[in-house]
Each structure stands twice: as structure tokens, then as C-alpha cells.
Amino acid sequence: MENKGLLQSRELYQYLLETSVYPRELQPLKELRDVTASHPWATMATAPDAGQLIAMLLKLISAKKTIEIGVFTGYSLLLTALTIPDDGRIVAIDQNRETFEIGLPIIRKAAVEHKIDFIESEALPVLDKLLEENLNHEAFDFAFVDADKLNYLKYHEKLLKLLKLGGIVVYDNTLWGGTVALPEESVAGEMKAGRHFTIEFNKLLAADTRVQICQVPLGDGITICKRLH
Numbered sequence: 001m002e003n004k005g006l007l008q009s010r011e012l013y014q015y016l017l018e019t020s021v022y023p024r025e026l027q028p029l030k031e032l033r034d035v036t037a038s039h040p041w042a043t044m045a046t047a048p049d050a051g052q053l054i055a056m057l058l059k060l061i062s063a064k065k066t067i068e069i070g071v072f073t074g075y076s077l078l079l080t081a082l083t084i085p086d087d088g089r090i091v092a093i094d095q096n097r098e099t100f101e102i103g104l105p106i107i108r109k110a111a112v113e114h115k116i117d118f119i120e121s122e123a124l125p126v127l128d129k130l131l132e133e134n135l136n137h138e139a140f141d142f143a144f145v146d147a148d149k150l151n152y153l154k155y156h157e158k159l160l161k162l163l164k165l166g167g168i169v170v171y172d173n174t175l176w177g178g179t180v181a182l183p184e185e186s187v188a189g190e191m192k193a194g195r196h197f198t199i200e201f202n203k204l205l206a207a208d209t210r211v212q213i214c215q216v217p218l219g220d221g222i223t224i225c226k227r228l229h
């Protein structure tokens with residue numbers, strides 16, 4: 001696995017994976033990781049150590065209804081489906097069905113497909129539709145956002161309406177490969193826009209009194225937000 005640069009060394013990351021993550025990773029997730037490894041965009045997949053944290057959070061709040069924005073080949077989706085109860089439901093949104101289909105046979109084999117409502121679409125209109133359908137809102141226990149950084153702020157506003165009080169939303173890539181702490185001129189061109197949006201988003205979350213937050217230097221940086229009111 002690639003160390004996305006947040007830990008002291010590649011060796012330390014390998015140690016963490018081999019000691020605490022891989023021995024507990026369920027077989028279907030290992031299979032999905034293997035299938036994804038040869039994909040040209042393999043580094044987009046949620047890191048297994050971040051996955052372990054997500055599973056812990058799902059269990060801690062006994063999440064049943066969740067939203068996922070950004071599925072790719074489905075590592076975090078399968079992890080969620082394996083963690084929530086049999087009558088749990090995941091609204092999983094991605095504009096690209098092709099990559100979801102890479103992981104789908106493994107999801108089927110793991111017998112968790114019935115928990116997943118995959119929607120091939122831009123995420124924002126789907127969130128708007130969910131808000132219309134759930135007129136009393138507050139329908140979901142948990143959300144995981146791992147998609148276009150440009151829209152994180154908009155996702156945040158809509159998800160806070162969709163989440164129950166005490167519900168949790170987790171944002172991925174909130175340290176953007178460590179570039180948030182580097183001067184702009186030293187950051188590679190293709191990372192600049194994401195760095196900018198991430199810095200703005202992190203500031204906004206820190207000032208948002210509607211949520212309790214915790215930024216964790218795992219994977220590519222994860223921010224956990226609990227809805228307070």
C-alpha cells in the first residue's frame with residue numbers, strides 16, 4: 001500500500017498495516033483491494049487503515065442507514081455493507097458505474113448487495129432528491145464523503161440536514177497528501193486546486209459549531225464530524 005505521506009516513514013505505515021489492519025481485514029475486502037490494485041487509479045481507493053476507523057465508527061453508533069459519496073471500486077462501500085446490520089441500507093452515489101462494477105462481483109459473493117442502493121449520478125442532485133423525499137429530514141445515521149473536493153462544502157450543508165442528531169459524517173482526504181501545510185509554490189500543479197479547497201473546507205469545519213470535529217492523520221487525512229444540533 002502507498003503511504004500517502006502523513007506518517008513518519010513508509011516502514012511505519014507498513015508496520016501499522018501489518019500489525020493492526022491486515023490481520024483484521026475481512027476476506028472480501030482483501031479481495032476487493034487485490035482487484036483494485038491493478039487499476040490505473042488504484043490510489044483513489046480508501047486506505048484500509050482508514051476503513052478500519054470507519055467500521056469502528058459505524059459500530060459505535062450502531063449505524064443502519066448510511067450515505068456514501070464516491071464509490072470507485074467499492075472498498076469503503078463493501079466495508080460499510082459488511083459492518084451494518086442485515087436490514088441496513090446504503091445510498092451509494094458515484095458518477096461512474098464502470099468502476100463500481102469492478103467490485104460488484106465481490107460484493108455479490110459477500111452477500112451484501114441487498115443493502116446497497118447504487119445511484120449513478122452526480123452527487124448533489126441525489127442529495128437534493130433525498131432531502132425532498134425525507135420531508136422530516138434526519139433520516140441517516142452516517143455518511144462518508146470521498147469525492148470531488150470542490151463540492152465538499154455543499155455536501156456538508158445538505159448532509160447536516162439528512163443526518164440524525166448525533167449522526168456522523170466522515171470526510172476523506174482532508175490533509176490532501178500533506179500539501180495543506182506546504183507553501184503553494186512547492187505544490188505540484190495538479191494538487192493545487194484540491195489543496196485550496198481542502199484548506200478552505202478545514203477552516204470552515206473548525207468554525208462550524210453545529211458539529212463536533214476530529215481530524216485524524218490516517219490515510220490521506222480523515223475528518224470526523226458529529227452533528228450536535
Ligand SMILES: C[S@@+](CC[C@H](N)C(=O)[O-])C[C@H]1O[C@@H](n2cnc3c(N)ncnc32)[C@H](O)[C@@H]1O
Binds near residue numbers: 045069073093121146
Ligand atoms: C476517491 S474515489 C472514491 C474511493 C472509494 N471511497 C473507495 O473506497 O474506493 C472518488 C470517486 O468519486 C467519484 N466522484 C467524483 N466526483 C463526483 C461527483 N460530483 N458526484 C459523484 N461521484 C463523484 C469518482 O467517480 C470516484 O469514483
